[in-house]
Amino acid sequence: MTEKPRTDKVIVLGIDGLDSRTANRLVNEGKMPNLKKYLERGSAHKGIKLLGSVPTITPPCWTTLATGAYPGTHGITCYWRQAPESLDAVVYNMDSRNCKAEPIWNETTKNGKKTMVWHWPGCSWPPTSKSPLLSVVDGTQPGSVNMGVAQMDWEKIIYANADIEKDHFTGHTDKAAGVGCNITDLSEVLKNPSSEASDEEDEMMELWWGDKSREGNEIRTYIKTLDDTEMMIGAKVAYDQFFTGIKPAEGWANAPEGALEFHFVVSGGTEERIALITKGANGDYDAVALYHTKDDAEPFAVIPKGKMVSGIIDDVTKKGATKPSCRSYKILELSPDGKNLRFWISNALDTTNSMLWSDNDLFHDIIKNVGPIPPVSLIGGEDAELVREVFIPSWDIYCQWQADCLEYLLQHKQFDAIFSHLHNVDCAGHQLWHLGKTLEPWKNTDEKVYQGFIERVFQQTDDYIGRFLHFLDEGYTIFVVSDHGLLVGENVPPILGEYGGLNVSVMEQLGYTTLKTDADGNKIDEVDWDKTTAVQIRSNYIYINVKGRDKHGIVDPKDKYDLEEQVINDLYNYRDPATGKRVVGLAVRNKDAVVFGTNGDEAGDIFFTVNEGFNRLHGDGLSTAEGYFGTSVTPTFVAAGPGIKANYTTKRVIRQVDVAPTIATLLGTHVPEQCEGAPIYQILTDND
Known part of the structure; x- marks a missing residue:
């Protein structure tokens, strides 16, 4: 079923990691004037909030935005995918062939819309439509275009x-x-x-799109101490x-x-x-x-x-x-x-590498008329001088280049629909957000300095989205959306829920995971499967080591239910040694996780979240979680232009699954096949 179109052209400005709580505060303080203009000309929920899917991680959330389906349906349930044959390993996951749901851009091309998908991580590459109206750029990693290859x-x-x-x-x-x-x-x-x-x-x-990733080879990382976590590694990139x-x-x-x-x-x-x-x-x-x-x-x-x-x-x-x-x-x-x-x-x-551009001529056109892709810095967040002098300025240049590219495509290549993603906020978040509160591991940093950096990156983003305001006067409907927000943590997190591999420490303390030892009795990075009944791997999942299902299974299938109950009880009872606070906010069986849309074959036997206050850079608690310095995990949603009510605030809770069907309704196309959301009719103008 389709409706009469309310608009002919759509631009989606996706900003990875843009926290609505921080953005809303900066709008009210006059520090994000361009986002304020979108609000004055468009619609949003109170506080520009968008209820994100879980886990609150880049690939699942962007795939939900594109398909209108929950992670349990589209199958992208974490940054990494569980290795098919190993409970302690992962394989790369930003591959559209792993997605079981149709993206909105396949429907826009069916409706005759010339469509660009620009660096949308999770479900865009390789292209899933052979339509000549569809162009795709990268999407195999979230950082910056071509960074992975x-x-x-x-x-x-x-x-x-x-x-x-x-x-x-x-x-x-x-x-x-x-x-x-x-x-x-x-x-x-x-x-x-x-x-x-x-x-x-x-x-x-x-790592992102090399031979090992494409071949599905296993990546095995054991996370045992704070130094093994991304907040420590990312802040100290060599x-x-x-x-x-x-x-x-x-x-x-x-x-x-x-x-x-x-x-x-x-x-x-x-x-x-x-x-x-x-x-x-x-x-x-x-x-x-x-x-x-x-x-x-x-x-x-x-x-x-x-x-x-x-x-x-x-x-x-x-x-x-x-x-x-x-x-x-x-x-x-x-x-x-x-x-x-x-x-x-x-x-x-490399200025000649076009392997992740579905239109090779377009790649050369961009290089010739806009310029080569500028590199961004990953120099590490704990050196404030380098953040100020190198990291942020490099993203200033990249944001300008990306805006130039999208403007060029709209003005000279006549694209009707652009679905774009920018990673500046999220990249900064992984390198320096945790330094926004002075805690013991980084006690030599000044939290006020880093809080200033947070605001500076949000203002950088405001400049970027401001580049597209004039398209509202040229008949485009524009969405400003994000996948998740990023927290400044209240406490140093325990070794649980780290997205990049096998989380050993807490599960070892609880008696479920055991590592082998060498001849001298020192632990080595190898699971002793004869003594391991359950493991915690990726951001939010625990797997029972089941006999007959798993390669090294020792738990009788008839005991699986009782063991899950025991694990859930132990998770709720676990207290952080440093603070005495409960670490796990939510823990449910796979069958019950359907309530959150995070269930099925690509999810673990148990789905859990870390409790508010013990937030990680990936896979924080629920999308409603809040943190220090007025931050939150809650993503952002604003829509403006033809078909959208002006200066309007809806009481309706807007969910990520609602974005794709709303775009479809505005354009008069079919909704994606597996879509589970509903159009946000409350913000739409009457369809006369």
């Missing part, structure tokens, strides 16, 4: 000083000297690129470091008077670049010029002090393949006398 080299910081006599390179595996890939004989490495630097496995770069000397420029074909020279390495430490530090009009050193050789007449880039420069193309080599790659650069510190320099270089993105 096009990275050629890591971020790095160059430390150059006139007093350094011997070069030293430390690879990204660990920033501490003496650990990871340390190179002190650089000349030997440059002569022999097959050395340890180039052979080192870049797992993080290839980067390459290179220490080198500064000296007067010698032997250059065209060096400015008084210039100083230094050099650094790229391509995992296997290739060299040279640079000049040059003077400004006042006689102070204030810029870095980058060259390939001293014979070059001109630099390939000039970086002025105080400005991040992006869009610089330079060849980078990885595993024997050399590609033109886009980088950004910034001077972090430069003394007036030019004798001390800290210089940031971004990761490098």
